Amino acid sequence: MKHSALLTQAKRLSVLSLGAAVFALAGCDTLNDFLTPDRVNYKATETAPNLAVPSDLSTADISQRYAAPPAVNTLGGTASRTKTPQGNLTLGVPTAQDPYGMHVETDGDRRWLVVDGRSPDQVWPQIQEFWTDNGFTLKTNSPQTGIMSTDWAENRANIPNDWFRNSVGKLLDFAYSSGTRDMFRTQVDRASDGSTDISITHSAMEEVLTGQDKTSSRWETRPRSPALEAAILQKLMQKFCLTEDQSQKLIAQARLAGAKVAVDQSGGTSTLDLAEPFDRAWLRVGLALDRTNFTVDNRDREKGIYYVHYSDSMADLKKEGLFGKFFNSNTPKPTRQFLVNVKPKADAVTQVGVVDANGQPDNSSDAQRIVSLLHAQLN
Secondary structure: OOOOHHHHHHHHHHHHHOHHHHHHHOOOOOOOOOOOOOOOOOOOHHHOOOOOOOOOOOOOOOOHHHOOOOOOOOOOOOOOOEEOOOOOEEOOOOOOOOOOOEEEEEEOOEEEEEEOOOOHHHHHHHHHHHHHHOOOOEEEEEOOOOEEEEOOEOOHHHOOOOHHHHOHHHHOHHHOOOOEEEEEEEEEEEOOOOOEEEEEEEEEEEEEEEOOOOOEEEEEEEOOOHHHHHHHHHHHHHHOOOOHHHHHHHHHOOEEOOOOEEEEOOOOOOEEEEOOOHHHHHHHHHHHHHOOOEEEEEEEOOOOEEEEEEOOHHHHHHHOOOOHHHHOOOOOOOOOEEEEEEEEEEOOEEEEEEEOOOOOEOOOHHHHHHHHHHHHHHO
């Protein structure tokens, strides 16, 4: 594990000017003494620098599919719990195929939860509580678009409980960093059979020390963790009232999903043909976009459009660093928005392509690059 460059400077400062404080605080408990190795803990993230990536999504009311009820009511109300054959309660509606009222599907290393008999607005409040109860700040909370994303958060469980942390670290807690940041994106979709699909995507950054004396640093993208995504999906199932054993069983018994993807160049531009109905193709395209460097700004399921732009997470993270807001006064340059179109082509076949504002095929090299990236992710 690498400490931040600021930590190195803070330690040196502590030796010169905070020696007395070390001894005064040596017998005190730290704010994070309860942490143990390998434990995931984001609940103390308010002590971390503000490294939020400003990726707000539009909350325009593009569809009544996820429209919130009047403010006098709780979003979606409280769904009545039902009993599993084992006798415990579950948020889903148990069936012969799904005795727990839900199941997990998988496509490659991606998994998503299917909650039977529940609409997106019925599960939305529980998902929102799940993230906030686990110490996350929600950057995007849009039931209208079915997208919920967290701010960049530091896993405080990665910080060692050493002498510096137990003493000077209490005074300069903001300077003691695990050197990693995680962000999670939840996508909630209504399926044609009345169930709800819930997917969780992980993004990660790591601060790497540079220079001969390791006093400077840079942020680098870390690979997403399918294992962490699965673990959080399992915890979400427990929020939905399943036991730990039941949620582990559903992860282990995830059902294979996905269909073959073919490239069609007959129209003079490249599009993709997915051998599956629109509902399933819409979900898989959204998951595939999450695996690329393109961020979904908005989406209109009725029109079959994902509005996306290229996102450089590392640049945004640097810009929003501890002192970034003081020294960076440049207004971010807007990036071009692309329209990824998902539409039925034939029975159980869905076409995916990039179109312009007029709905015509986008023949630009950037648009074709998006198609190529989607093809690689969907296969």
